[in-house]
Amino acid sequence: MTSVSSPVRWAAVGLSAVFVLTACSSSDVFDFTETSMGPAETIEFRVPDELIEMDQEYAENRVVDSITVSATEAEDPSECAVRYDFGYTGDDLDRLTEFAENHYETRPPREAAFNAFTGEAPNDTDMEDDFSSAVVQLKCALSPSDDSDTAEARFVRTNDKGGTTHFILAEFSVMSDGELFVHGVEARSWRLDSNGNWVKG
Secondary structure, X not given: OOEOOXXXXXXXXXXXXXXXXXXXXXXXXXXXXXXXXXXXXXXXXXXOHHXXXXXHHHHHHEOOOEEEEEEEOOOOOOOEEEEEEEEOOOOHHHHHHHHHHHHOOOOOHXXXXXXXXXXXXXXXXXXXXXXXXXXXXXXXXXXXXXOOOOEEEEEEEEOOOOOXXXXXXXXXXXXXXXXXXXXXXXXXXXXXXXXXXXXXX
């Protein structure tokens, strides 16, 4: 089970601050140095190299390098869906596979990976067996500022209890036209100061 202990959450307040408006492109990178983003057709979430280097435990036990999200066709035409594509480097995939195969005794490994990366219940998942991609169904946002129904992109590390520990995550929504908006960030042990430096929090 994913452990989320005393996360630090920061989010901009007010519509003018909540959204850094960017032109829609094939890919927008979100590196957690801002609290928001949107609109975007595709968002690639990445933990900054600087932060990885500062947290040895995460660097040595992380299970994914990047998470890219985009809108996809929903099972229910009145709702929305998001496709996740996962990028791995080094030993990331080996650590994920070991965790996923051992986490549940009676469930497929893909269900453990699905929960670790999305925070969603692992029942009836749309996670590929090779952990390359997944799909999450959710309600469509009614406006760019609507954060009543969001999905999560979670970066986790394995822990000594055989599970995963949340490191940093972003909450985002999707509108019916496929536009994505990041609404906020939660970090377990780190935060940005006013000078843009990562500090223990």
